[in-house]
Amino acid sequence: MKIPKKRRNRYNPASEDFHKEDFPFYWLARVHARYSMNMEKLLKKVDLDIPRWRVLNILHENHEASISEISEHSIAKLSTITKIVYRMKDDGLVETRQSAQDGRVTQVSITAKGHQTFQTMHEVTEGLFHASFQGLTEAQIRKLNQTLATIFDNLADT
Template sequence: MSTPKKRLSRYNPASEHFKKEEFPFYWLARLNGRYAMAMEKALKKIDMDIPRYRILFILLDNGESSISEISIHAIAKLSTITKIVYRMKADGLVDTGVSESDGRVTKVSLTERGHEMIHEVQAATSHIFNNSFTGLTPVQIGKLNATLEKIFNNLPED
């Protein structure tokens, strides 16, 4: 008879009962890799890439944000986000300015061209979302998001 501990151990790479196909991070890594490849292919057609895509949608959702806030949501180094933001500024996708409350903080906001690019990205990538979630209900997607958020919060920040 299988004990609860033994049933759980097949998910743990340190266990003798481990099965890679039962390891959630195996599927998360494969999922992320396949998603990234599909997004890169779709975004390349409109001269866009994943890092700039992330920044555009973070700004769309959060509104004006500091570079450090963007780096937190994009899970990327501050120096990397800073370089990308200034390239996006040169391309006319974002504007930057100094925070009124703290002169050391750079605020970033979308330009009209940035909003136009978001519409181009949505048109170029909507099929990826639609195909990815075929057969799943909004409730299932919500539960999946809640589970992923819980795992994310269980992981160390650095």
């Protein structure tokens, strides 16, 4: 059910009817900030940070990805991801190689040490995941993901 534009006013920060608690991005920002603070605290125990966590997750799932693909999936600037990947390479977590199809593309893969770090980081962060979604059903989480994906797609055209 779509909300008519008139009724959307209370969610619009430019409206006189607006209240921050009705603004979905208020809650998205708060959830993201709280999650990030908790993740940073947990990841610090295993000498990692959120950007490295993202890269390891992407590579664990995809086995290999270009720096551009990692940048796209992590919603981070290419230059930032490039620096992170090369720091991770220095730490022995990933390997890089030139793409056989396009010499301008750098492919990144996870090393054995990277796989071990992936396992360790998930051991220390798994409790946060479960606490985050406590009281929600699988259907509610799926619907939340669908809703967020729609909003994400809507923002691509702005």
